[in-house]
Amino acid sequence: MEIKVSDHQAEQMLVHSRELMVWNKKINLTAIKKPLQIAEKHFIDSIAAASFLGNEQSVIDLGSGGGFPGIPIKIMNPSVNVVLIDSSRKKINFLKHVIRMLDLDKIDAIHSRVEDLHENNAYKNKFDAVISRAFTDLSRFVDLAAPFLNRKGTIYAMKGKNAKQEITPAILNNFNLKSDHYKLPFEKSDRLLIKLSGNKVS
Numbered sequence: 001m002e003i004k005v006s007d008h009q010a011e012q013m014l015v016h017s018r019e020l021m022v023w024n025k026k027i028n029l030t031a032i033k034k035p036l037q038i039a040e041k042h043f044i045d046s047i048a049a050a051s052f053l054g055n056e057q058s059v060i061d062l063g064s065g066g067g068f069p070g071i072p073i074k075i076m077n078p079s080v081n082v083v084l085i086d087s088s089r090k091k092i093n094f095l096k097h098v099i100r101m102l103d104l105d106k107i108d109a110i111h112s113r114v115e116d117l118h119e120n121n122a123y124k125n126k127f128d129a130v131i132s133r134a135f136t137d138l139s140r141f142v143d144l145a146a147p148f149l150n151r152k153g154t155i156y157a158m159k160g161k162n163a164k165q166e167i168t169p170a171i172l173n174n175f176n177l178k179s180d181h182y183k184l185p186f187e188k189s190d191r192l193l194i195k196l197s198g199n200k201v202s
């Protein structure tokens with residue numbers, strides 16, 4: 001996929017994946033349990049999406065779960081400010097543990113429902129990018145993401161190949177849409193990163 005990963009970055013992803021497998025025995029973090037599948041569906045998918053991001057300096061990951069794509073984005077772009085949001089306290093405890101183990105700075109894991117942060121001035125209109133994977137359908141994601149965007153912000157939705165069906169006239173009216181296709185290397189599944197910029201509503 002022509003993505004360069006340093007030894008240090010690979011080691012960080014190894015630590016994250018090890019902790020994911022250990023914690024997953026006690027709390028339900030992910031249905032993906034086999035090491036090769038974790039490597040491909042969690043890490044390679046996340047760093048592939050990260051490779052299509054622009055020059056954003058602040059990224060919020062809605063419904064981050066076990067940290068995807070937010071933690072691999074941070075590992076690949078250490079200078080970017082990253083916020084991970086999830087409504088599950090157990091998942092946030094896990095994310096805080098991984099952040100500590102990786103000694104990451106400028107990253108926060110927040111226990112909250114996304115909609116409860118819309119009027120919070122620490123988050124409202126503060127982000128260059130809002131991203132999610134497997135969070136909700138595209139229309140609802142756009143509504144939940146838009147309040148976090150700053151004036152030049154971009155929404156990124158990581159989706160499977162059928163996601164084009166989720167693109168509504170309202171989305172096309174309100175945003176400029178671009179998309180990037182990629183394939184995961186082993187199972188060859190088609191992935192789509194939908195980019196929505198130039199919010200014409202706010």
Ligand SMILES: C[S@@+](CC[C@H](N)C(=O)[O-])C[C@H]1O[C@@H](n2cnc3c(N)ncnc32)[C@H](O)[C@@H]1O
Pocket residue numbers: 062063064065066067068069085086087088091112113114115132133134135
């Ligand atoms: C299917 S998981 C996806 C996790 C991760 N993004 C991934 O792709 O592996 C969806 C996550 O969204 C969280 N979630 C669902 N509704 C939410 C809401 N309204 N606010 C914040 N998090 C939410 C859930 O707790 C869960 O961890």
